[in-house]
Amino acid sequence: TRTYNTIINGYLKAGKSSEALQMFEEMQKGSCSRDTITYNTMIMGLCKAGKVNDAYGIFAAMEHQGCSPDVYTYNSIFYGLLKVHRLAEALTLFEVKKTKGCSPDHITYRTLINGFCIAGNADQALQFLVDLKASGHVPDLVTYSTLINGLCKVGRMDVAYKLYEDVLEQKFVPNLITMNTLLNGFGKDGQFDRAHQLFAELKDMGIRPDVVSYNALICAAGKVGNTDAAFQLLEEMQCAGCSPDVVTYSHLIELLSNSDKAGQAWDLFTQMEKRGRHPDLVSYNLLLAGLVKASRLDDACYLMEEAKRKGLTPD
RNA sequence: GUUUUUCAUUGU
Secondary structure (H helix, E strand, O other): OHHHHHHHHHHHHOOOHHHHHHHHHHHHHOOOOOOHHHHHHHHHHHHHOOOHHHHHHHHHHHOOOOOOOOHHHHHHHHHHHHHOOOHHHHHHHHHHHHHOOOOOOHHHHHHHHHHHHHOOOHHHHHHHHHHHHHOOOOOOHHHHHHHHHHHHHOOOHHHHHHHHHHHHHOOOOOOHHHHHHHHHHHHHOOOHHHHHHHHHHHHHOOOOOOHHHHHHHHHHHHHOOOHHHHHHHHHHHHHOOOOOOHHHHHHHHHHHHHOOOHHHHHHHHHHHHHOOOOOOHHHHHHHHHHHHHOOOHHHHHHHHHHHHHOOOOOO
């Protein structure tokens, strides 16, 4: 059985789900019986491959076939359901599972919190945080960061910040990712000042800002139309030994394009190429938008041809 | 000591 399990897992990891299924069927007929791990392996593998329906079928059948689901099984099936945004089913199953006496572990909570955040249901995710605490688990920094990100994405900056304070209170040390997440959230929300403040805070904490931090902050400056600040930050990051990447340039190109400075946007685009940062489709799209906005349609067509020559496929 | 589960940050 262990041998089969290992092989099945191998097939699934290699993206060969039909071969895995074949082995799985073979076990049913042969001398090796399936155990819970066999089912778990199949279910997770299929979920990862996006074949959630198949996984669910196996899950539904396993009890009749004499194997009871354990916490791994549930975690995998939650992962799958949430991946395809079947939130209601996940919730129902969560309740059912509890009545069956299979209690959620910290991975269950993380999976659920992550899934609901991705699906944009921050309230439910927050509820899981409450449950998690109530059941005696301690949320870790990744869980917090996930939640903070989820809240930022739906513009609930007040609650996001509250969670950040929670983190501090619990004597967790926020890391670069946590700070970047929050900083980006404030920036997107049009609160450049607060974003900037967080930027200062993270430096005070002894964290060295990375290209993501600067990009988020440049975006924040752009959001409030502060072109000067955006370019100052470009200088600043270079002084700090952080080299701008294609995302940095994209933010700046977008900012210039939006403020009717298509010419400058194009200059910057050229500069980026000179510096060895290859423009991608996003950069092209942004500059194209700027040119179109400025009614420079011929230039736009020219640029589009150039993109094609570089092997990019305009969308 | 050998098989299975989740995981966070930036651009159109």
